[in-house]
Amino acid sequence: MYVDIGNALASVADPGVTRSELEGIDDQVAAAHSRIAEGRADNEFGYAALNLPALVDAGAIRRAVEPVADAGTVVTVGIGGSALGARTITTALTDDAGDSHVVLDNVDPDEVEGVLADLSFEDVAVNVVSKSGTTAETLANFLVVREAMDEAGVDWTERTVVTTGQSGPLADLAAEHDLPTLAVPTGVPGRFSALSAVGLVPAAILGCDVEAIMEGAWEAEATLGPSLFDCPGYAYGAVSYALEARGASVNAFMPYAERLEPFAEWFAQLWAESLGKDGGGQTPARALGATDQHSQLQLYRAGRRNTMVSFLTPRERPGVEVPEPDAEALAYLAGTDLGELLDAELQATEASLAEAGRPNVRIEIDRLDAHSLGELLYGMCAACIMAGELAGVDTFTQPAVEWGKETARDLLQGEETERTAAVEDKTELVVE
Structure with a gap:
């Protein structure tokens, strides 16, 4: 797993993080890593993950x-x-x-x-x-x-x-x-x-290959250490935290591989349920490259400056050769393949955002296989825990979710509670 945070720097983007600010955040990362290591050693709830x-x-x-x-x-x-x-x-x-x-x-x-x-x-x-x-x-x-x-x-x-x-x-x-x-x-x-x-x-x-998945997780675990500059997962968590603090309240997660689209959904739960506390937390938005370059990208490049875009892509992918085009206007496609085209789409989208001063981060895995997937899953769990530590929230609870579960159960059981009273007291303004 590799994380490129260059397009999140203040020299490129607004909001962005200066290099000196990153050094200061790195001191916080070291302290947070010590807390995480302590929690792991004691097998504390959440850190045990x-x-x-x-x-x-x-x-x-x-x-x-x-x-x-x-x-x-x-x-x-x-x-x-x-x-x-x-x-x-x-x-x-x-x-x-x-x-x-x-x-x-x-x-x-x-x-x-x-x-x-x-x-x-x-x-x-x-x-x-x-x-x-x-x-x-x-x-x-x-x-x-x-x-x-x-x-x-x-x-x-x-x-x-x-x-x-x-x-x-x-x-x-x-x-x-x-x-x-x-x-x-x-x-x-x-x-x-x-x-x-x-x-x-x-x-x-x-x-x-379940064994290879866990081997990849082992490899990601070995990167955990006291500096964001040596740990991809911590780097992503720390930069996301820093960008949110500077106004990037939305995190648009955009895989450039169809088979990683559900990963964005998994990420959305991880990020929202863990970090949405005390009036803070980034709102995860799901997108798919290159499809959503033709829709959501308009907002991320030209809308409010409240979004960081997270790209996820494999470094290696299968190639499907593009046949010779019949039209001269499409001659540039000759000799290319779909994988090359998709990679070019990613590079163009990154450049488009950077040119407009919009922060983005690229996450890469070697290839879409079991080992890399295990590494990615573990790395993003570590990223989320680091972001929670830096934000000072209880990353591992979900009181808002529990409130909803308990209310639904009370309704089904016909019990009258403060929660069901809130349902009954719903304000209505119906337009027919």
């Missing part, structure tokens, strides 16, 4: 999924961190992830009904993921899936792998039916758990 490379047993995951390793399709039933990491990994590493990995992470009845209608349950492995075992959306969807399998004459207990905490209704169900079960790591918030059984089970079922 950076210990996952030493804790995750890829072999144990493979052994647990052996009963369903013949599946052509994996259905992940989870929400938020219990689904986004898994989808990110399989989309990046499999050519047909859209067909071989289905994620039910919402309770939209149209979507659920449509997904289930297209499945051949004899060929399906179900991975239900919930740390507490009580997540309303996840358990409701799992019950619907289970019933659909029963109606199709498929024994759901033979096709289901459970990922959950040490106790709870889902753990009890798994024990009752002797289901293959993997543990959600203790002390690791869901959005930081991609590099664990939470994110790796579907990849293991589909034959992805």
Whole structure:
């Protein structure tokens, strides 16, 4: 993983960071790194996420999924961190992830009904993921899936792998039916758990190189140190923090690889849920290169000066040769390939933003493979934790999310609480 922060410097961009300011921030990074190291040593909640490379047993995951390793399709039933990491990994590493990995992470009845209608349950492995075992959306969807399998004459207990905490209704169900079960790591918030059984089970079922993913994470872990100038993850977290403090309240995350588009969604949860505290935190916006050069880029180059753009790209990519064009006006395409064109689009977009004085950062991986993906996931978790330390927020909690969960549960149970009163007291101004 490589991070180029040159276009975030004040000599290029406004808002931007001067070199002397970066030196001052580096002193803060050193102090934050000491706190992070202390938290890791004590396996404290949240900081334990950076210990996952030493804790995750890829072999144990493979052994647990052996009963369903013949599946052509994996259905992940989870929400938020219990689904986004898994989808990110399989989309990046499999050519047909859209067909071989289905994620039910919402309770939209149209979507659920449509997904289930297209499945051949004899060929399906179900991975239900919930740390507490009580997540309303996840358990409701799992019950619907289970019933659909029963109606199709498929024994759901033979096709289901459970990922959950040490106790709870889902753990009890798994024990009752002797289901293959993997543990959600203790002390690791869901959005930081991609590099664990939470994110790796579907990849293991589909034959992805789980061991290489963890090797990449190991490599990223080895870069953690007291200076942002020696650690790509810390560099990204520190510069994002500095730019936000100077007015970049939006972080537009823009991969230049279709198979990394779900990574932007994973990043959006990580960044928003971790750093959106105390009236601060960057709003993550998702974009895709080169597609969104033809839409969102107009705003980022010519709109308010409140956005940093984060590019993500592999250094190596497959080439697809562009055929000889028939029109003279397209002669410049002769001898090129699509990968070369996409790289040129990225370079042009960077230059466009820099020319307009808009801050942007480039994140690169060697290639789109398991090792680089593990390195990237770990590096961005470290970046988020560093940004949280510098901002002085509790990176690992999500009180606003919990408020919403508890309110929905109260409504479904018919309980009258202060939260349900807030629902009833909604101000309305209806235009018909």
